[in-house]
Amino acid sequence: MYKDLLKAIGTFVSFNAREKELFQSAFTYREVPRHVTLIREGQVANELYFIKKGLLRLYYNKEGDYITAYFFREHLFAGSFESFLQSSPGIQYLETLEKSELLVLTKEKLDELYETMPKINILTRKIAEQRFINAQQILSSFLLDSPEERYRKFIRQNSDLFLRIPHHLIASYLGITPVSLSRIRKRLMDKDS
Numbered sequence: 001m002y003k004d005l006l007k008a009i010g011t012f013v014s015f016n017a018r019e020k021e022l023f024q025s026a027f028t029y030r031e032v033p034r035h036v037t038l039i040r041e042g043q044v045a046n047e048l049y050f051i052k053k054g055l056l057r058l059y060y061n062k063e064g065d066y067i068t069a070y071f072f073r074e075h076l077f078a079g080s081f082e083s084f085l086q087s088s089p090g091i092q093y094l095e096t097l098e099k100s101e102l103l104v105l106t107k108e109k110l111d112e113l114y115e116t117m118p119k120i121n122i123l124t125r126k127i128a129e130q131r132f133i134n135a136q137q138i139l140s141s142f143l144l145d146s147p148e149e150r151y152r153k154f155i156r157q158n159s160d161l162f163l164r165i166p167h168h169l170i171a172s173y174l175g176i177t178p179v180s181l182s183r184i185r186k187r188l189m190d191k192d193s
Contacts, residue, residue, distance in 0.1 A: 001029060004104050005050050008075045012126040013119050022071055026109040032100045039094040045083035046107050051076055053166055054100025059093050059172070070138075071097075071161060077127060091184040097165060147176045158176055 002024045015023060039045045041061055056072040072078035083090030113120045141150050151174055171181040
C-alpha cells in the first residue's frame with residue numbers, strides 16, 4: 001500500500017527500515033468517490049493527501065466563478081498548503097475529479113513526525129521547494145506566454161490529463177474561456193493537417 005509513497009519520497013530523502021515504519025504509520029488509507037470536496041473555503045485544512053490513484057483539483061471561488069489553480073495527479077501530495085501550515089481558514093477548495101485512493105496525513109501526525117524523525121524536515125522542505133518551482137513556472141507562463149503557448153505547454157507536460165479532465169476545467173486552469181480553448185485546439189489541428 002505504501003510502495004508508491006516511499007518511491008515518491010525516495011527522490012528527496014532515504015529512510016532506514018525504522019523510519020519507513022514510523023512514516024507509514026502516520027498515514028491512513030481512504031477511498032473517496034469522484035466529485036467529493038475535501039477542503040472548502042473558510043475551513044482549516046487539517047489533512048494532506050498523497051494520491052495513490054485518482055485526480056484532484058484545487059480551485060478558488062470568485063463570486064461564483066470557479067478558477068482552477070492546479071491539478072494533482074497520482075504520486076503527488078495535495079492539499080491547501082497555506083491553510084494547513086498556518087492552521088488558518090483557507091481560501092481554496094480541493095475536490096476529487098475521479099474516484100481516488102488517498103493516503104492521508106493529519107497536521108497532528110506530521111507534527112509528531114517532526115519530533116521523532118529529523119529527516120522529515122528535509123523531506124517537507126524539498127516538497128515545498130518543488131511546489132515553489134511549480135508555482136513560479138505557472139506564474140511565469142501567465143505573465144510571458146500567450147494562451148496558445150500555455151495550452152501547448154499543458155499538452156506537452158500533461159497529455160494524458162487532457163483525456164481525464166473536462167475541457168472547461170482545463171480552460172479555467174489556462175485562464176481562458178472554453179470557447180477560446182476550442183478555437184485554439186481547432187487552429188492547431190488545422191495547422192497540423
